[in-house]
Amino acid sequence: MAALSGKFLVGVYDDDEKLLHAIPKIRKEGVKIMEVYTPFPIHGLDHALGHPRTKIGIAAFLFGLLGCTCVLTLMIWTMGVDWPMIVGGKDPISIPNYIPISFEGTVLFTAFGMVITFLITNGLKPDPYPQLFDKRATDNKFVMAIELHNNRMSEDEITRVLRDNGAEEVNLKQF
Template identity: 40%
Template sequence: MAAKVLHAFYTDDDILMNAVKKVRDKKYSIEEVYCPFPVHGLDKAMGLQHTKLAITSFLYGCVGLAVALTMMNFIMIVDWPQNIGGKPSFSLMENLPAFIPTAFEMTVFFAAHLMVITFYMRSKLWPFKEAENPDVRTTDDHFLMEVNVGANDIQEVAEFLHSTGAVEIDLKKEVKHD
């Protein structure tokens, strides 16, 4: 979907935070904010929802634990039982203390690797993907806030953004967001 978007540039993170709050109070739509470093509290100021990645991490860990216990039960109890040090190999529960380190490592392994894959898929970071940064200055010393103009007057929104501390305002007529 293409829309008219204003790019407002800021030189300080505190000014940016105050500007985001003012823009949200004015009910303008903030498309995205680009920063050269993480700005703590910006997600809350923008009104972004909490991520559900922690839930998926827990579920991936549970899958890893289930795979580990199933694998160890099959290998050590069913397929190739061995009498090691006089310990019986009749069931998984009798030998569970010996399997705890392996079960823990498989849990962490599955959670970590599947979370990386999930993060890349969720943020659409594919190999050889070109950067979507609208201005190279946002990787050095500037902060950029994309504000959707919508049905509002462009000049009015630009003046409001300038009053929030923006040092430069550019109009981008066709900005496409998925």
């Protein structure tokens, strides 16, 4: 997510149920909602906003596959090809011996890969001046951000729609 710029209308709600019931009505009016910020997760919010199902599981599988492949390649190369070690009369390339370390490598690569993926896809980086729509969204309010240049309706019409659907405040925010 890049840095925000432009004009936004910010609808502030005091109840998660009001917000969840207002989203389909607001979208039906033709307003494109950029994002909703809440102090805690709300079940069904992604579906109400029309977000597609996440593909994060595919990324996790690929990181795990990469980890398992790297660890197996390292162990087979070092213990079986480059410096073969015969321990207890076993074959130098004995896959059952490598299973515990392969599992650990899979988990390690998946964990680090998912953290890096999360940080990159969400645009999270150290920022001394975070761009917040409303500071109360981290405490007790539910904030709906609407980008004005993405909507055909005027600012006054969108404000009316938000107020009609339970917003206790509607503010203009410019970044």
